[in-house]
Amino acid sequence: MSQYIPVLFMLAVAGAISVGMVLASELLGPKFKFREKMEPFECGEVQASSSKQRFSIRFYLVAMMFIIFDIEAVFLFPWAVTFQALGVFGFIEMMIFILILAAGLIYIWKKGVLDWE
Amino acid sequence: MIGVVDLIEVLVKIGFIVVLLVGVFAPVLTWVERKQSAVMQDRIGANRADVFGFRIIGLLHAAADAIKLIFKEDFIPRGADRTLHTLAPIMALIPAILAFSVIPFGGTYTFGDREVNLVIANLDVGVLFVFAITSLATYGVFIAGWSSNNNWALLGGLRASAQMFSYEVTMGLTIIGLVMFYQSLSMVEIVAKQDIFWHWGIIWHWPAFILFLACAVAENKRIPFDAPEAESELVAGYFTEYSGLKFVMFWTAEFIEIVTISALCVVLFFGGHHIPFIADAKLIDCFSSLGANIANLVAMVIGVTVFVSKLAIIIFLQMTIRWTMPRFRYDQIMKLGWKMILPLSLIWIFVVGLGMLTNLIPRI
Numbered sequence: 001m002s003q004y005i006p007v008l009f010m011l012a013v014a015g016a017i018s019v020g021m022v023l024a025s026e027l028l029g030p031k032f033k034f035r036e037k038m039e040p041f042e043c044g045e046v047q048a049s050s051s052k053q054r055f056s057i058r059f060y061l062v063a064m065m066f067i068i069f070d071i072e073a074v075f076l077f078p079w080a081v082t083f084q085a086l087g088v089f090g091f092i093e094m095m096i097f098i099l100i101l102a103a104g105l106i107y108i109w110k111k112g113v114l115d116w117e
Numbered sequence: 118m119i120g121v122v123d124l125i126e127v128l129v130k131i132g133f134i135v136v137l138l139v140g141v142f143a144p145v146l147t148w149v150e151r152k153q154s155a156v157m158q159d160r161i162g163a164n165r166a167d168v169f170g171f172r173i174i175g176l177l178h179a180a181a182d183a184i185k186l187i188f189k190e191d192f193i194p195r196g197a198d199r200t201l202h203t204l205a206p207i208m209a210l211i212p213a214i215l216a217f218s219v220i221p222f223g224g225t226y227t228f229g230d231r232e233v234n235l236v237i238a239n240l241d242v243g244v245l246f247v248f249a250i251t252s253l254a255t256y257g258v259f260i261a262g263w264s265s266n267n268n269w270a271l272l273g274g275l276r277a278s279a280q281m282f283s284y285e286v287t288m289g290l291t292i293i294g295l296v297m298f299y300q301s302l303s304m305v306e307i308v309a310k311q312d313i314f315w316h317w318g319i320i321w322h323w324p325a326f327i328l329f330l331a332c333a334v335a336e337n338k339r340i341p342f343d344a345p346e347a348e349s350e351l352v353a354g355y356f357t358e359y360s361g362l363k364f365v366m367f368w369t370a371e372f373i374e375i376v377t378i379s380a381l382c383v384v385l386f387f388g389g390h391h392i393p394f395i396a397d398a399k400l401i402d403c404f405s406s407l408g409a410n411i412a413n414l415v416a417m418v419i420g421v422t423v424f425v426s427k428l429a430i431i432i433f434l435q436m437t438i439r440w441t442m443p444r445f446r447y448d449q450i451m452k453l454g455w456k457m458i459l460p461l462s463l464i465w466i467f468v469v470g471l472g473m474l475t476n477l478i479p480r481i
Contacts, residue, residue, distance in 0.1 A: 003238055003239060003240055005127075005238075006130075006131070006218065007215070007219075009128070009131055009237075010214070010217075010237055010238070011211070014211045014214035014215050015211055017139060017214065018210045018211050019207065021206075021210075021366055022203055022362065022363065025361040026191055028187055029189055029191045030190050032190065038194055038195040039194065039195060040196065040265065040268075041194070041267060041269070041358060042267070042268065042269075050266075051265070051266050051271045055271070055275055059275050059278070059279045062279040062282055062451075063279070065286075066282035066283065069286040070289065073286060073289035076293045077244075077245060077302065080294075081296060081300055081302060082300075083297040084297075084473065091470045094470075095467060095470070098463055105455075109455075109456065114451065114456055116447060116448035116451050
């Protein structure tokens with residue numbers, strides 16, 4: 001695990017920079033508040049509707065497809081590293097796996113999940 | 118664990134990378150973006166800021182911007198979630214800097230009996246690490262959009278998260294063929310295997326490079342894929358309600374990600390720090406009359422310079438794309454990701470596998 005120690009240092013440096021910038025903006029900037037200024041920006045109008053509202057189901061569908069296909073990618077990475085050792089057998093096995101997922105892709109394609117109107 | 122000398126070495130490398138990213142690339146790229154647009158649109162462009170009459174082709178604008186933005190008011194709108202609103206830029210900036218910790222910016226050099234490897238952390242799963250860390254940036258963007266209590270910000274955040282999810286998958290899949298070729302996920306090992314020019318990723322995997330670059334630009338939400346921050350429809354998208362240094366943090370993250378994408382392209386496709394046809398050992402040999410340590414030092418400086426030059430070329434390519442292309446509609450972006458690049462990258466895995474089994478693509 002010792003190879004991850006420098007990553008922790010990097011994380012600490014990145015964290016210090018980020019928190020430092022937030023603190024600086026908190027401390028150095030002027031503070032001048034009044035009611036009209038604190039309104040959320042809506043092109044100069046009073047906010048017409050709350051931003052905590054419903055949004056299209058498609059965004060959820062994208063997130064679900066992401067999980068399926070990202071797990072596929074995660075399966076592919078270790079296979080790709082050992083690809084040359086596995087030879088023809090491993091290749092055919094993985095192509096069957098990809099074909100099954102491709103069938104899934106074609107299914108959601110035909111169902112219209114990928115169409116945005 | 119690690120000794121004192123190791124610690125100093127790590128800190129020097131981290132210092133170099135952080136200064137290069139936050140201190141050099143991020144401010145200079147803000148200038149490049151304006152100056153290049155001016156040149157491409159036949160304007161004179163950013164050249165007003167001056168110190169005692171010295172304008173230095175507008176480079177001082179970066180400093181002027183920084184000073185201006187540091188002293189801006191930190192604005193949080195009414196009804197916004199104050200904690201998340203403050204947390205979002207931190208969560209956007211940290212992954213951007215952190216992803217750079219596994220990217221080798223030079224080779225391995227020996228000084229006395231000490232080996233110096235120019236990478237902050239030589240992880241065995243370097244490629245996966247970069248993908249894992251960059252995907253965390255989605256949280257920062259979405260939380261920014263959600264916590265602002267602003268309709269534009271919410272829409273921008275939603276678009277950004279869906280787009281980043283989509284292209285993350287495809288970005289991973291475009292690299293698989295390359296991993297099959299190099300049989301490794303370690304960035305250092307991938308670079309080491311490119312010391313022969315004919316083993317550079319771009320020679321055998323140029324279709325993957327095109328797909329990868331498209332995915333990477335989309336992942337970074339740059340034009341032509343900038344629907345999440347489309348200023349003509351969403352004001353500024355997910356960071357509409359951000360001002361001052363918090364706004365700078367989102368921009369710094371975006372510019373650092375441009376550098377990270379370029380670094381990934383250089384490491385995976387363009388041989389890292391290698392000069393074509395000149396292997397590391399040969400380069401060190403050229404200067405061996407100066408003594409082993411000096412020869413290594415010279416080779417190191419040359420290696421880092423070559424790496425940064427390649428980086429600059431790919432950054433220039435991305436900037437040129439940014440000022441050449443019009444913005445895609447959101448449905449076109451999703452269509453491109455799921456219906457074109459995803460099937461194409463799966464087909465490319467098949468082609469590479471077939472090519473390597475029939476020895477049309479060499480095994481290394």
